[in-house]
Amino acid sequence: xxxxxxxxxxxxxxxxxxxxxxxxxxxxxxxxxxxxxxxxxxxxxxxxxxxxxxxxxxxxxxxxxxxxxxxxxxxxxxxxxxxxxxxxxxxxxxxxxxxxxxxxxxxxxxxxxxxxxxxxxxxxxxxxxxxxxxxxxxxxxxxxxxxxxxxxxxxxxxxxxxxxxxxxxxxxxxxxxxxxxxxxxxxxxxxxxxxxxxxxxxxxxxxxxxxxxxxxxxxxxxxxxxxxxxxxxxxxxxxxxxxxxxxxxxxxxxxxxxxxxxxxxxxxxxxxxxxx
Amino acid sequence: xxxxxxxxxxxxxxxxxxxxxxxxxxxxxxxxxxxxxxxxxxxxxxxxxxxxxxxxxxxxxxxxxxxxxxxxxxxxxxxxxxxxxxxxxxxxxxxxxxxxxxxxxxxxxxxxxxxxxxxxxxxxxxxxxxxxxxxxxxxxxxxxxxxxxxxxxxxxxxxxxxxxxxxxxxxxxxxxxxxxxxxxxxxxxxxxx
Numbered sequence: 230x231x232x233x234x235x236x237x238x239x240x241x242x243x244x245x246x247x248x249x250x251x252x253x254x255x256x257x258x259x260x261x262x263x264x265x266x267x268x269x270x271x272x273x274x275x276x277x278x279x280x281x282x283x284x285x286x287x288x289x290x291x292x293x294x295x296x297x298x299x300x301x302x303x304x305x306x307x308x309x310x311x312x313x314x315x316x317x318x319x320x321x322x323x324x325x326x327x328x329x330x331x332x333x334x335x336x337x338x339x340x341x342x343x344x345x346x347x348x349x350x351x352x353x354x355x356x357x358x359x360x361x362x363x364x365x366x367x368x369x370x371x372x373x374x375x376x377x378x379x380x381x382x383x384x385x386x387x388x389x390x391x392x393x394x395x396x397x398x399x400x401x402x403x404x405x406x407x408x409x410x411x412x413x414x415x416x417x418x419x420x421x422x423x424x425x426x427x428x429x430x431x432x433x434x435x436x437x438x439x440x441x442x443x444x445x446x447x448x449x450x451x452x453x454x455x456x457x458x459x460x461x462x463x464x465x466x467x468x469x470x471x472x473x474x475x476x477x478x479x480x481x482x483x484x485x486x487x488x489x490x491x492x493x494x495x496x497x498x499x500x501x502x503x504x505x
Numbered sequence: 506x507x508x509x510x511x512x513x514x515x516x517x518x519x520x521x522x523x524x525x526x527x528x529x530x531x532x533x534x535x536x537x538x539x540x541x542x543x544x545x546x547x548x549x550x551x552x553x554x555x556x557x558x559x560x561x562x563x564x565x566x567x568x569x570x571x572x573x574x575x576x577x578x579x580x581x582x583x584x585x586x587x588x589x590x591x592x593x594x595x596x597x598x599x600x601x602x603x604x605x606x607x608x609x610x611x612x613x614x615x616x617x618x619x620x621x622x623x624x625x626x627x628x629x630x631x632x633x634x635x636x637x638x639x640x641x642x643x644x645x646x647x648x649x650x651x652x653x654x655x656x657x658x659x660x661x662x663x664x665x666x667x668x669x670x671x672x673x674x675x676x677x678x679x680x681x682x683x684x685x686x687x688x689x690x691x692x693x694x695x696x697x698x
Contacts (some may be wrong), residue, residue: 252570252605252606252647252698253530253638253648253697253698278539281611282539282614282635283611285613285635285637285649285651286635286651287610288649289635289649289650289651292648292649292650293693299649300639301646301647301648301649302645302646302647304637304646304649343564467547475539476614477573477614477616478615480614491635
């Protein structure tokens with residue numbers, strides 16, 4: 230009778246296990262990356278549509294690699310009304326940028342400059358700016374490029390909490406620093422500029438990505454830049470026809486960039502900050 | 506004797522129940538366009554075309570999960586507002602549908618691709634579609650998939666044409682491209698469900 234009871238208990242246990250949701254489960258043994266914030270802290274910012282597209286492309290590229298689990302629960306951001314958590318992620322993102330070797334004050338936006346001035350100058354947040362440009366310091370910073378570094382003490386604590394809350398190993402931040410389209414004056418196509426047509430224009434997209442280890446607070450920074458000149462674009466016009474627009478071009482470049490970021494995260498960043 | 510009967514009954518329930526309970530319900534909302542409207546002559550009519558993505562997703566996913574079409578729950582004019590709410594993690598409007606997950610998505614880009622030669626045709630329409638899957642209870646996004654569909658013109662083109670810049674193409678061509686993208690999305694979903 231006792232054995233019958235234990236078998237029944239086993240059956241009931243099996244039932245409860247199998248009825249639980251099995252969809253979209255994380256693959257065991259793979260590191261989990263939370264896509265934290267994709268934003269532009271540079272001078273020229275893209276319109277929100279491209280950020281949305283880029284987030285989708287990035288998440289899809291990481292998922293399709295089958296080498297990491299991707300947590301996309303923070304993919305839907307409402308930049309107009311940032312929540313307290315949005316502000317926290319923004320703070321960590323700015324901390325990672327300011328402490329990295331790739332930060333350039335002259336290309337950053339006002340929000341970024343305000344944060345970095347206080348952090349790098351070691352000043353009082355209430356007093357504001359205490360950082361002044363020093364070429365030697367910039368050179369020293371550039372030497373550290375490609376090497377992992379640590380966030381500030383408070384940011385490390387916040388990263389640890391976020392890691393536990395979401396159950397993730399790493400948090401990914403992308404700074405779409407610069408995106409610009411301009412007419413190529415003096416070029417052969419520059420004499421016939423057309424707003425709807427890509428010919429005679431240049432497109433530039435620059436971005437940096439930061440992978441933060443949620444346990445240690447160590448950061449790896451990488452950068453990608455894509456500059457399409459008329460030579461490249463003429464080839465693309467040949468491929469896509471004369472109606473290849475700026476919109477298509479930016480989409481094309483962002484897709485390319487998303488794949489490069491995913492590649493960099495998997496092959497470089499994960500190894501650098503203690504990937505499995 | 507009674508013990509044996511209870512044991513057999515429990516075993517049978519244990520075997521049957523998982524297959525009954527494990528089927529989750531997915532609700533699908535039509536995709537919306539994220540494309541700059543000034544570039545094309547697409548207007549409100551494209552909603553009918555976008556519904557082909559929903560149809561394909563339902564057909565491809567229904568063998569493994571229960572799928573329902575949620576687009577009927579909202580009017581076409583309110584679709585954008587509903588997507589905005591879903592994007593902010595608010596699923597309350599679709600609570601009556603009792604879904605486990607809600608699928609919605611976007612047409613990211615579409616254009617012709619001159620170089621992709623398919624079946625001897627030199628001009629094809631490409632459509633990039635992305636979908637997001639949100640947990641209907643929490644509103645949290647759990648999965649993202651993206652796929653591209655390519656379609657060439659079918660026979661003689663008649664009727665009103667769609668336009669991108671000066672390039673004209675038929676509605677069927679866009680629908681074919683959307684359906685191909687939707688098959689790709691459904692395949693990615695099936696791998697993860």
